[in-house]
Amino acid sequence: PDKLCDQVSDAILDACLKQDKDSKVACETSTTTGLVIVFGEVTTKAKIDYQKTVRDVVKKIGYDDSNKGFDYETCSVLVAIGEQSQDIAQGVHEDKKEENVGAGDQGMMFGYATDETPECMPTTLVLAHKINRKLAEHRRSGTLPWVRPDSKSQVTMEYRLESGACIPVRVHTIVISVQHSDDIKLDEMQ
Numbered sequence: 001p002d003k004l005c006d007q008v009s010d011a012i013l014d015a016c017l018k019q020d021k022d023s024k025v026a027c028e029t030s031t032t033t034g035l036v037i038v039f040g041e042v043t044t045k046a047k048i049d050y051q052k053t054v055r056d057v058v059k060k061i062g063y064d065d066s067n068k069g070f071d072y073e074t075c076s077v078l079v080a081i082g083e084q085s086q087d088i089a090q091g092v093h094e095d096k097k098e099e100n101v102g103a104g105d106q107g108m109m110f111g112y113a114t115d116e117t118p119e120c121m122p123t124t125l126v127l128a129h130k131i132n133r134k135l136a137e138h139r140r141s142g143t144l145p146w147v148r149p150d151s152k153s154q155v156t157m158e159y160r161l162e163s164g165a166c167i168p169v170r171v172h173t174i175v176i177s178v179q180h181s182d183d184i185k186l187d188e189m190q
Helices: 002-019 050-061 086-092 123-141
Strands: 024-032 035-043 076-082 147-162 165-180
Touching: 002 024, 002 035, 002 050, 002 147, 035 050, 050 076, 123 147, 123 165
Parallel strands: 035 076
Antiparallel strands: 024 035, 147 165
C-alpha cells in the first residue's frame, strides 16, 4: 500500500506541474482494500481529473482484478483536496522572489548522495530497486503469472573501510517479499 500511495501522490504532483509549473501541491494518499483516499492542499491552474489519475496509477501498478486484492475499475476513490491556506501561501511564496520561496509549513527533508553508483544512491538501494523492477517486468510479461504487484526487497552489503570511505565488498543477504496468488507453493517460488 505505501508504494501505491507514493505513486498516486507523485502522479497528482506530476499532472499539476505538467499544466502549471507554479502549482503548490501538498497531497497525501491513504489506502486500504478497495479504497484510495487522496487529500491535502493543492493550489494550481491545472484542471486535474483526480479520479482518472488515481485509477490510471492503480492500473499501471497492476491491480486489475479483485483477486489480486485490488481492482482499478471497481475500487472506491475519495478525493478531499482543498486549496492551500492563504496564511501559508503568504508566508511561503506569495509576492516573493524565486530565491526567497520557502518549502512550506511542515517540510522535512533528509538523505544523502554517495559515489558508490552512477545514480549517486547506495548500492543496496540500487540493487533492491533492480530486483523489484525485474519482478514487475516478469509479472507484466506473464513469465511469473503468480506474482502480484506488491513486492519488497532488501539487500544487505558487506563493506570495508578504506581511508575513511566505505567500499562495497559483497552482497551478504537478499530478502524478497512478494504478494502472490494462492495457488503457488513455496518450493515453486524459491
